[in-house]
Amino acid sequence: MNADQLQTIEGLMANIEGLARELPGSNPIPTCPGWTVDELVNHLAIVLSRMQVRIETNADAEPNTMPSGPPIGMPHYEWLAESYRALKETLLAHDMDDPAWNWTGENQRVSWYLRRLAHELAIHLVDLDAASPTPSRPETLGIDPLLAADGLDELVTVFLPSRARSTPQPVDQPRRLTFIPTDGVGRPWSIELNHQGLRAVDLEGSPDATVSGSSIELYLFGWNRPTTGLSITGDPATVQSFSAIPR
Structure with a gap:
């Protein structure tokens, strides 16, 4: 170990x-x-x-x-x-x-x-x-920020995709949500929400919504825990669809 x-x-x-x-x-x-x-x-x-x-x-x-x-x-x-x-x-x-x-x-x-x-x-x-x-x-x-950055990675590439497959997403068309760490720890992530669930996608193009903040705050937000200091822009329904996936 x-x-x-x-x-x-x-x-x-x-x-x-x-x-x-x-x-x-x-x-x-x-x-x-x-x-x-x-x-x-x-x-x-x-x-x-x-x-x-x-x-x-x-x-x-x-x-x-x-x-x-x-x-x-x-x-x-x-x-x-x-x-x-x-x-x-x-x-x-x-x-x-x-x-x-x-x-x-x-x-x-x-x-x-x-x-x-x-x-x-x-x-x-x-x-x-x-x-x-x-x-x-x-x-x-x-x-710490390194643990939080890894936690966001695990959430959007491992934990939530498997959970979202069994939870139809209430979206009329594919929606993209981007997470941007502002502390230089970890890397930005984009996910697509669609009727089949959730998947990580390339960062190219404009997302429907963006959540920016420190790695720790993004980690907490991803797990639907209270946060402070986040900047959330774009389509509120995209953010709500992400938060509605069971944790």
Whole structure:
């Protein structure tokens, strides 16, 4: 496993565990309406456990074989910590090129999960922090511009295209949305929204809408999290169609 990637994941997980222990489990998560701290921590534990099974078996986990909550008497944050330790052991025991099933149907390798894990943790760390009395800036949580730029790349080339295929887009014709990082980190991205879903496209030509901002703000916007300092121009319906794709 790449040492830098592991260090990033370890830092994100340490911050998540700290917040999960510190915050009351009943605190609402403003960025995930209807969820509490305990429910978000439970979600993360389940996701990490499924990742472990998929890597170990190279197959999807059978839903009825996966626990839906911690053992009786175990706090949610302890179950999450155990789930992470087990997943980390599995990752360290495999080569990054080892086969591992994932739901996109592409890049069926362990390395896919290392990247997905980093961004699953990063976005939900932002969510947990939002339940704090005094939320922090993403940078202080361990989310730097390089991680954010990679996260936007993963979102528009891996995560959303597979999700959008099963969600017809309410567009009368193909629409193009361009993301422009203003901090010099990462690269601009253009995506096309059409009836079949979403795909990354060349930057040539004029987009129907443009979103400009720092890599971190674009990352948060892409995941439908609150942002500040963005510049959004062009067709509002194009932006709305992008935001409506399930995350």
